[in-house]
Amino acid sequence: MRTNRTSCTIARDRLEHMLLSEKLQVSPEVLAQMKRELRTVIHRYVNLEHTRLNVQIQLINETKQGAEHVKTIQIKGL
Amino acid sequence: MSEVIVVTSGKGGVGKTTAVANIGTGLAKLNKKTVLVDTDIGLRNLDVVMGLENRIVYNLVDVVEGNCRLKQALIRDKHYPNLFLLPAAQTRDKSAVTPEQMEKLTDDLRQHFEYILLDCPAGIEQGFRNAVAGADRAIVVTTPEVSAIRDADRIIGLLEAGGMKQIDLLINRLRPDLISRGDMMSVEDVSEILAMPLIGAVPDDTSIVVSTNQGEPLAGSDTPSGQAFFNVARRILGEPVTIPDFSRGSSFFQKMKDFFRKG
Numbered sequence: 103m104r105t106n107r108t109s110c111t112i113a114r115d116r117l118e119h120m121l122l123s124e125k126l127q128v129s130p131e132v133l134a135q136m137k138r139e140l141r142t143v144i145h146r147y148v149n150l151e152h153t154r155l156n157v158q159i160q161l162i163n164e165t166k167q168g169a170e171h172v173k174t175i176q177i178k179g180l
Numbered sequence: 181m182s183e184v185i186v187v188t189s190g191k192g193g194v195g196k197t198t199a200v201a202n203i204g205t206g207l208a209k210l211n212k213k214t215v216l217v218d219t220d221i222g223l224r225n226l227d228v229v230m231g232l233e234n235r236i237v238y239n240l241v242d243v244v245e246g247n248c249r250l251k252q253a254l255i256r257d258k259h260y261p262n263l264f265l266l267p268a269a270q271t272r273d274k275s276a277v278t279p280e281q282m283e284k285l286t287d288d289l290r291q292h293f294e295y296i297l298l299d300c301p302a303g304i305e306q307g308f309r310n311a312v313a314g315a316d317r318a319i320v321v322t323t324p325e326v327s328a329i330r331d332a333d334r335i336i337g338l339l340e341a342g343g344m345k346q347i348d349l350l351i352n353r354l355r356p357d358l359i360s361r362g363d364m365m366s367v368e369d370v371s372e373i374l375a376m377p378l379i380g381a382v383p384d385d386t387s388i389v390v391s392t393n394q395g396e397p398l399a400g401s402d403t404p405s406g407q408a409f410f411n412v413a414r415r416i417l418g419e420p421v422t423i424p425d426f427s428r429g430s431s432f433f434q435k436m437k438d439f440f441r442k443g
Binding site for chain 1 (some may be wrong): 337369
């Protein structure tokens with residue numbers, strides 16, 4: 103499945119991984135590990151043989167100017 | 181009612197100045213009284229792209245420091261009487277003005293203009309903070325490259341954290357031939373990754389080089405990029421103009437291929 107990947111797909115995957123690691127402030131290796139573990143955990147309960155998973159995480163942190171600062175993070179293609 | 185729009189990108193060389201010159205020319209063509217402000221103090225370029233480099237007497241820093249009145253520093257465009265340029269100083273640096281002074285300047289400009297376009301310097305330091313200080317909305321320019329998109333994402337984060345009300349995306353230098361063979365990210369790819377509303381998609385176009393050489397912005401002319409930039413100006417005015425996706429070439433060969441595929 104990994105053969106014939108166009109350079110466009112490679113660029114997209116690299117970017118998504120890089121931006122996610124910057125947003126979550128974890129190193130790219132730790133992020134890759136987290137992705138694997140997330141998939142394993144979900145897989146333990148749900149049958150996902152040929153499914154691509156999109157996980158959405160909402161980080162609600164510091165209050166800025168009276169409004170809660172909500173960061174939504176998408177983890178695609180688990 | 182006037183609107184202050186900052187054009188920014190993070191990464192240098194993606195086409196901020198070209199975008200400002202052409203969107204501004206487009207707005208002037210649409211009969212809007214527009215001023216272009218070069219906030220890149222020390223590295224001014226908007227004047228040469230507009231072809232107005234020989235007319236500069238006073239600059240932005242002179243206005244801020246009170247060496248001249250605002251009107252004295254404004255340069256009228258060669259072709260459009262309702263288009264003006266406020267050039268940056270060349271012999272000073274970014275620390276010559278503060279964000280508060282920029283806010284005051286943009287508020288003064290609001291009295292005279294409908295659209296105020298700010299050409300932001302590359303980077304995320306003081307020059308960037310100065311440029312965004314007085315802006316109502318931002319246009320983030322990027323190209324379909326990994327490095328430019330990464331910087332655009334960072335800039336979007338900073339704009340959001342600073343409370344920017346509206347942020348739109350402009351994708352520059354798209355190559356339909358590379359996109360259709362899978363060697364360049366498409367408009368859809370880029371806007372999905374950055375998750376911001378799209379205000380324009382501009383194809384890579386050799387006429388831009390010619391236009392910059394001559395100091396004549398080409399918005400509205402019969403060229404692919406001229407049309408695309410003009411459409412950005414129309415979208416700023418609220419016209420619903422559709423954005424082509426540039427995912428396939430429009431060459432004769434491509435059209436024939438499409439024809440036979442359909443058949």
